[in-house]
Amino acid sequence: MAGNITRADILRAALAILDSGGLPALAMRRIAGELGVQQSALYWHFNSKQELLAGLADDILERVPDVVGDTWRARVVTLASTLRAALLEHKDAAELVATAFAFKLGSKAPFRRFADELHGAGLMQADVETAASVLLHFVLGYTTNEQQHWQAATLGAIDAEGTAEDDLGPQFSTDRFVSGVELIVDGIDTRLQGPHPSA
Amino acid sequence: MAGNITRADILRAALAILDSGGLPALAMRRIAGELGVQQSALYWHFNSKQELLAGLADDILERVPDVVGDTWRARVVTLASTLRAALLEHKDAAELVATAFAFKLGSKAPFRRFADELHGAGLMQADVETAASVLLHFVLGYTTNEQQHWQAATLGAIDAEGTAEDDLGPQFSTDRFVSGVELIVDGIDTRLQGPHPSA
DNA sequence: ACCTGAACACCGTTCAAGT
DNA sequence: ACCTGAACACCGTTCAAGT
Numbered sequence: 001m002a003g004n005i006t007r008a009d010i011l012r013a014a015l016a017i018l019d020s021g022g023l024p025a026l027a028m029r030r031i032a033g034e035l036g037v038q039q040s041a042l043y044w045h046f047n048s049k050q051e052l053l054a055g056l057a058d059d060i061l062e063r064v065p066d067v068v069g070d071t072w073r074a075r076v077v078t079l080a081s082t083l084r085a086a087l088l089e090h091k092d093a094a095e096l097v098a099t100a101f102a103f104k105l106g107s108k109a110p111f112r113r114f115a116d117e118l119h120g121a122g123l124m125q126a127d128v129e130t131a132a133s134v135l136l137h138f139v140l141g142y143t144t145n146e147q148q149h150w151q152a153a154t155l156g157a158i159d160a161e162g163t164a165e166d167d168l169g170p171q172f173s174t175d176r177f178v179s180g181v182e183l184i185v186d187g188i189d190t191r192l193q194g195p196h197p198s199a
Numbered sequence: 200m201a202g203n204i205t206r207a208d209i210l211r212a213a214l215a216i217l218d219s220g221g222l223p224a225l226a227m228r229r230i231a232g233e234l235g236v237q238q239s240a241l242y243w244h245f246n247s248k249q250e251l252l253a254g255l256a257d258d259i260l261e262r263v264p265d266v267v268g269d270t271w272r273a274r275v276v277t278l279a280s281t282l283r284a285a286l287l288e289h290k291d292a293a294e295l296v297a298t299a300f301a302f303k304l305g306s307k308a309p310f311r312r313f314a315d316e317l318h319g320a321g322l323m324q325a326d327v328e329t330a331a332s333v334l335l336h337f338v339l340g341y342t343t344n345e346q347q348h349w350q351a352a353t354l355g356a357i358d359a360e361g362t363a364e365d366d367l368g369p370q371f372s373t374d375r376f377v378s379g380v381e382l383i384v385d386g387i388d389t390r391l392q393g394p395h396p397s398a
Numbered sequence: 399a400c401c402t403g404a405a406c407a408c409c410g411t412t413c414a415a416g417t
Numbered sequence: 418a419c420c421t422g423a424a425c426a427c428c429g430t431t432c433a434a435g436t
Binding site: 130140142183 | 333
């Protein structure tokens with residue numbers, strides 16, 4: 001009936017399924033079903049499910065807007081917060097992006113975003129890579145935990161508050177996230193103090 | 200013939216399978232097969248595979264030795280390196296522990312280890328939790344990527360060097376890892392400068 | 399070029415029934 | 418208390434064949 005299916009169609013259907021049911025619902029059969037096509041048809045457009053997931057991760061990351069700010073510190077904190085916000089908009093997106101990043105499939109874009117800001121701040125290259133790595137791992141790790149915590153609470157697997165928090169305090173909030181980013185930024189600042197190396 | 204199977208037996212068999220084949224090989228049927236038992240027998244000892252994996256994660260983390268050092272900085276860097284080393288000893292262990300941690304099943308032990316060192320350093324409680332969180336996410340995130348990179352290279356999916364590294368430099372090494380930890384530690388140091396708050 | 403149909407080789411989990 | 422046997426309801430991937 002309708003014309004052929006495209007990669008974009010597949011990714012759009014996959015994102016809708018992710019939004020409604022998260023990663024556990026994201027089966028090849030389900031995506032195909034939503035498009036009115038056989039599951040094997042997807043393998044003409046993607047070599048594997050992992051490749052499809054990497055494409056999804058890239059799509060989500062492309063929606064992260066450019067950041068503005070007067071100082072590099074402000075821009076780095078804003079970039080981290082913006083990235084977290086983009087991930088929180090889609091169920092399981094943090095885990096999805098973290099996995100795609102670990103597998104080196106696409107999506108080194110967020111690493112580059114951090115690296116560019118830090119390079120612009122005057123950090124030397126070795127420190128740029130170290131700092132970008134620390135920032136990215138914190139954003140992905142924190143947001144993954146946060147998202148899983150929410151969803152577990154929604155399913156009733158963990159009671160909404162108290163009990164499971166023990167002595168760790170209220171674990172997840174924008175303030176806690178920003179505190180972590182600022183701690184890292186203060187560490188970076190430490191590397192900017194000596195503008196004229198003697199040797 | 201032999202006596203009944205125990206939780207410890209199951210975890211021992213699971214760890215052996217993890218070592219040889221990684222997480223993809225760790226199927227309930229495989230664990231049961233190794234113990235000469237039906238897969239359903241495992242469900243008397245564990246309510247789910249996730250619970251079993253959490254137990255495995257705890258086992259791996261229990262092998263992390265206590266750290267010594269003259270300064271809190273030295274102890275924190277050593278603890279991070281020791282944790283990484285323990286994870287690198289078992290295939291896919293970093294991903295396993297990161298997932299168990301995200302799911303809040305057991306294993307907040309490493310968080311506490313970092314928190315205790317930082318508390319001893321004189322950091323105030325809110326900063327202790329922020330800093331421990333940043334440290335733990337970096338250790339788990341970096342080591343997960345490192346371990347997956349190695350294994351992909353071993354399987355030939357990524358050529359051993361060059362090419363995939365592009366402009367990111369040599370991505371994984373003990374030095375790079377320690378640099379990241381030291382950046383965080385410098386950020387922490389920043390919070391220790393005002394010993395007598397005025398209000 | 400793009401998709402169907404059908405199969406292959408797996409999964410985790412449940413549950414009555416045995417001992 | 419601990420385990421068997423068998424089923425349920427799924428997976429990702431491949432591949433000849435169609436159009």
